[in-house]
Amino acid sequence: MDAVLTAFGLVFDPSVLLVILAAAVFGMFVGAMPGLTATMATALLVPVTFFMDPVPSLGAIVTATAMAIFAGDIPAAMLRMPGTPASAAYADESFLMTKKGQLDLNLGVNVVFSALGGIVGVAFLVLCAPALAELALNFSSFEYFWLACLGLTCAVFIGSGNPVKGFVSLLFGLSVGCIGIDPAAGVPRFTFGNVDLMSGVNFIAVMIGAFAVSELLRGGVELHQVGHVVVPQVGNVFRGVAGVLRRYWLNFVRGSLLGTLIGALPGAGADIAAWVSYAVSKRFSRTPEKFGTGHLEGIVEATSSNNSAVAGAWIPALVFGIPGDSITAIVIGVLYMKGMNPGPTVFTENPQFIYAVFIIFVLANVVMIPLGWAAIKSMKQVLRIPRTLLLPLILLFCVVGAFAMTNSSYGIVLMLIFGVLGWFMEENGIPVAPMILGLVLGEMLEQNFMTSMIKADGAWLAFFERPIAGSLGVMTLLVWLLMLVRGARTALRRPAAA
Template sequence: MDALSAAFVLVADPYVLWVVLASSLFGMFVGAMPGLTATMATALLVPVTFFMPPVPALAAIVSATTMAIFAGDIPAAMLRMPGTPASAAYTDESYAMARKGQLDLNLGTNLVFSVVGGLFGVAVLIVAAPLLAEIALNFSSYEYFWLAALGLSCAVLIATLDPLKGFVSLLLGLAIGTIGIDPAAGFPRFTFGTVELMQGISFIPAMIGLFAISEILRSSVAMEGGFEAVEGKVGSIFKGIGAVARRYWFNVLRGSVIGTVIGALPGAGADIAAWISYAVSKRFSKEPEKFGTGHLEGIVDATSANNSALGGAWIPALVFGIPGDSITAIVIGVLYMKNMNPGPMVFIQNPQFIYAVFLIFILANLLMLPLGWAAIKSAKVILRTPRNVLVPLILIFCVVGSYAMTNSIYGVVVMLAMGIAGWLLEENGFPVAPIILGLVLGEMFEQNFMTSMIKSDGSFLAFFERPIAGVLGGLTVAVWGLFAYKAVRGLSGLRAATA
């Protein structure tokens, strides 16, 4: 109760409340602009959080990402262009509703059930995170090794349609993570005599490059003007929402549960949660033939799922230091930057900060209602913002932020190199999120493996002797077996097709 009281005091600080409001407006704007993702909004905020205390820094990220995920629904309905990947699953459905004259009902549904889904995810986070942290206090290097291995494996299996390309991206991230000082032996690796590389590849500039610079390069291909929104004036967006809630209450619950569970899986995130929830909705619907024609049922499921996934993704990030998605990968970097190393000890050493994050999550989701209403009403003006104005401003912000992280041009060089690499990879179908996961989890994976091998005197059986380690090891090996099975089946299919 003392920690909770202290958290209320921290959140009630006028400076924190101002940060929440400003970040919410920023997240709403970025999310509403097609191509500027929620991850990009988070990446752009990191340089600003460098100069903030821990609570305002985390408040900025929580508020911006919460708003950005919803705001992506606005251009999806008006332009048939999802503002963020989390809205892509039901973009055609939303646009079809808008073309049928149901834009108000569609956007009102997106807004209200985004709030409901977000609050559900936060409720699960509040309940599950402290319980899991108590269990995690008993973890040794064996358990953390298997957690890192399982997180890396699941990220490839779940977060991409092409596991092989995801695996290549993951290996690339792990390889980049080995640059610098060996954590076990203290010996320089792959530094090529460069002093800057002895500190390793700086995580924040690399992340800004992969997510922000790559998007800038992609956006620069089409720089003409703004966007043309669907015709028609936005009226009363809350009219008819009560009837939708009564008819589809089970869909809201199902989508929220699916979103929270998928969000908690390493590497999955809100976009995967939305796709799976939309597919489940269509599979079990009594009217599957209406999907794709502007049917509200799938939208209710998916918009609840992608917002609840945000809270779910914070569970492994806070408790184990394993990112649930690319956003929480950035959050982990911010936590380390603020000397709040993620893991079970943070619940003991800084419980007031954790409770403050919970309260900010609740506040941000409640604030989404009035700000979302205002964003919907002014959407047509926002969407006319020329890209040739936005892109240079974002680029300047990225350069300044990367320089501030390292206090040298080294950070800018890392950012630009990773940005070009990320753009080339994505243009060829390779996802960049596994690269970030490899950078984040690589050191944890390697350090705990070396520590465990030293403790067990080189015995691999010791990795399975402890009960929790044995279970996690079994799950990881099962995932690897699934990889092997898919590879063999794919090879057999290829041979049959060419025979």
């Protein structure tokens, strides 16, 4: 109890609160800019933390991360340009709601459920950190292979319309993910002698191109709307959110729990949590046909999930010193720099700092609502700019984001190529989201498959020998079998109906 009281005193120091507020504004700005990720926000704060005490330095990172994950939803809803990869899973759904005139409700749901999902994640971090971290430690390459397979199965659910076209998009994303260095043999693949391609295809640059540049191309074709306001109303973003919570409370709970569990798995993070939760929401929805038309149900579950995953990723980082995602990998470095060696002993040697982190997490998610409201109101004014000025400005931000990912013109070239490709795909009814999912999970799938095959000396049954791996494997195969059976039934019914 003494440690908790000490932690409250450390957090509610005026200088610490000022640092948290500044980090929140910084995180909002970075997250709202397409291509500038939450990881980048964290990395940019590290040099500043050199001159800070442990509590304000950790507070700055926690707050900036939470804000950036939410802020990515704002350009996704307004312009179909996800600010962070965690928002890409439901960017199409959000933008379709905007086109239906429901931008206020959409953004209100995003900010409220992001905050609530983050608080659920913190509750699990406080109560279940050791147990969840122990579960995460039991995951080997076999379990991660099946987890990646389950994640790729989401492509069937997130790709609206023709499932065959969604599958083609997924395979294309997996194929693009093979470019670079072979993880097993260490030799270049499909690089055609280009040095830049040896580092692989940066999925952030691809995401900016496929979502943002393709939308800019579409907007350029429709320049007859010059000078018109895209979304003229600036209303109450919180109106109707309480009704959404009453209607979709189960989606909120399921998304928050799933996000926390996925976040606790090393290497997973908020990006994968959002994709999986959106797909789960569609799979178990009573109205799956509404998904892909501007429907709130999937957005509620996914936005709750990616914010709860932020706290979940701290579980293995604090308890065992294993990063849950790229952000907590940076956090571990900061902890060592401040003399706080992450691991079980940190709870006994520096308990006041750990409790301070918990308090800051709660505080960041509470502050997210008023700051998120202010960010939404500010960003809405952007849409009042004439399209002849708005489109070039957005393209400029996209170029900056793509360049920042690779520190070279290579990222810009990737962005432009996949922008044209994304526009072509959507004009022909091929969804872009499965391609991005394949690119995100492709590396994880291949690396864990090759590692597992080397461990097992080529024995396929090894993928089912471990209890967790066997359960995940059977679950994945059953899902695939169920999809094949449903597909076959649908194909048989069509000739009969004709």
